[in-house]
Amino acid sequence: MRYWRDPLDAGQIEAPGGDVHILADRCKGCGFCVEYCPRQVLEMSREFNRKGYHPPEIVDSRACVNCGLCEMICPEFAIFCLELAASTENPSRVLASPGAEAEEAR
Template sequence: MNLSEPKNKDISKPPDYWRKPLDVEKYKIPHGAVHIIIERCKGCEFCIEFCPQKVFEVSDEFNSKGYHPPKIVSHDKCVNCKLCELICPEFAIYITEDEPMNII
């Protein structure tokens, strides 16, 4: 087995441990709840492209102006980094802090 190669390359998922680390209870993954104000969205897709955890995808629905707002793929993926809140030009996304998640 090549030790230098990480076992799990997909950083969006928690790592696979061969045993449970002793201090695993001490550390938590931050978690945020994503809120989208659909009527403000102009469909630029910045959030979909630049979210590091790929929380969003294009929705099939329309808002009243005829744009496709983003929809949330999985609430569990959000780690409360608030990049979408900063990058959304329309003031249409915000994050509220949620209960942190366990690593395993």
């Protein structure tokens, strides 16, 4: 998330991580989740599901902050988000701090 001005406590706030689950065969390809994901985690895939629709696919799972918007807006109950527990596999990320992202990429 980009701010025009960094919040004063940005360095102390840890962004939660989210684990996006897509039930591909239930999807009807409306694209609401792809359009409105605030972190651009999703993209329409080129694959077909069992019903012949293009379900979304995860392109950047690390960007997800578990906001749950995809889960709320999906009319098909086909996508949901679970919070990742902070652990060694999931190094905590700090909002609006460019250094943290570079460190994470290493």
